[in-house]
Amino acid sequence: MRWLIAPALLAAVAAPWLADPYTTATLARILVLGLVAVSVALLTGVAGLPTLGQTAPFAAGAYAAATLALHSSSVGVTQLLMGASVGAAFAALTVPLVVYARGVVVLMITLAIGELVVTAASRWRSVTGGTDGLAGMPSPRPLWGLPVLDTDRARYLYALAVVGIVLCAVVLLLRGPSGMYLRGCRDDEARMRASGHPVGAYLAIAYVAAGAIAGVAGSLLVTTQQYLSPADFGFDVAALLLLGVVIGGAGSVVGAIAGTAVVLAARDWLSGLLPGRGPLLLGALFITAAYVLPRFRFRLRRVVA
């Protein structure tokens, strides 16, 4: 599948010159949610902690970056750092709730965390604007001295660059011992402990790192969308992300972005072609993913091998 990377990258860079501004903005949103899906894949596929709660650090990072953009800094990199720090801090606070549970219990706990954050975002009007949302964030400049990202194309390319850098860092880390330790925890936790590995600490680090990645994505959401509302972080988004990760292959962080693109394309474009049937299409995609994909992937692996 590696031969696909170069053409996909080329297409991603060329896209804003080939597409209209609306499509470019939609692609930017796909990139942002794709980055959250990377954090979901890191936890679900690599570390074995299935999650429906990455929308929570995503929201925390987004509101923190938005507050910074509105009141203090219009430099992209400081907003990204703010998003990452707040996402990581939020994850660190919820570590004790998550990393000692396993399987479906993790799903339930993370779902609850996600829902609590959406409720808090809806009620904490002074910071989040409540259900009316938060608007008026100025376009940032990526770094001090660089021009402001004042077009959809510029904001898309900025998001592409940030997502690319974070994705490369995650892939490189997972190819090394860190990735093996996490996969070891997922494959056989007792064997990891019997070899002296502190499983709880590894999972906590992965969970905080996933929180930071989701926080960066939150900061990018502020840049690309320039409007935030609790609906951006609801259960449907969490479910779409998990579906995207399953479609992309749970253990693959690159596949997570591709899977999310497929799911969002089904939701945003296909439902436009078949008005009122968006949920039906997504339901069909869910069922297809659950029943057909494991066999399809098995066959594909045999064909590729």
Add this chain to the structure above:
Amino acid sequence: MRALLDVEALSRGYGSLVALDRIDLRIGEGERHALIGPNGAGKTTLLDLVAGATRPDGGRIRVAGRDITRLGPARRARLGVGRIHQRPAIWPSLSTLDNIAVAGARRRGGFRRTLPAARELLTSLALPDVAAAQLSHGQRRQLEIAMALAGRPRLLLLDEPAAGLSAVEFAQLSAVLDDLSRTVTVLLVEHRLDLVYAFADRVTVLRDGRRVLTGTPDEIRTSSVVRSAYAEAVS
């Protein structure tokens, strides 16, 4: 001989079932000690308690004079307690080499520092460097032994290493056990008595969670007490 493992009045129950009843056991440094007994005698429970996979209801466990009773399995492993499980426990999504290197990383100062030793173990056990998921049952067993050895254990707990092996794999396992350094103290649980008598310096017989007898393989083989307690298996 200085005791490397000192188990004192160790007890463990599961509901109304007493799996281990105030067991005492002392194993000297470098000794090869086997635990035998009928199914349900408490052999695996004792191994689980020493490895830290299960908490005792009472009693004390010391390794090299240090009380490890309250430590978790990872801390015990870092102190040199290695183990292989009744069903081979490996990481199927990693390669054979990576399995060994990850297993030894905590006791050898990191993954990369463990790689040379992992390669040596891979070669000495004639294991192929493939995805561990592709290995046969016997190869998985060999791999788990290599993983335990990569951690340079002072005390190695072997839980039925010969279970489910073919004749060829059994011969390979016997050779691996024979080659074990005397710096490693071994506590072996095994039903194959030919392996036990050939390998162990001393043997302890358990029945219904109690120690029946400890002695040399010859003493165990000829003991009438053992014959009555463990009649079918010993004869």
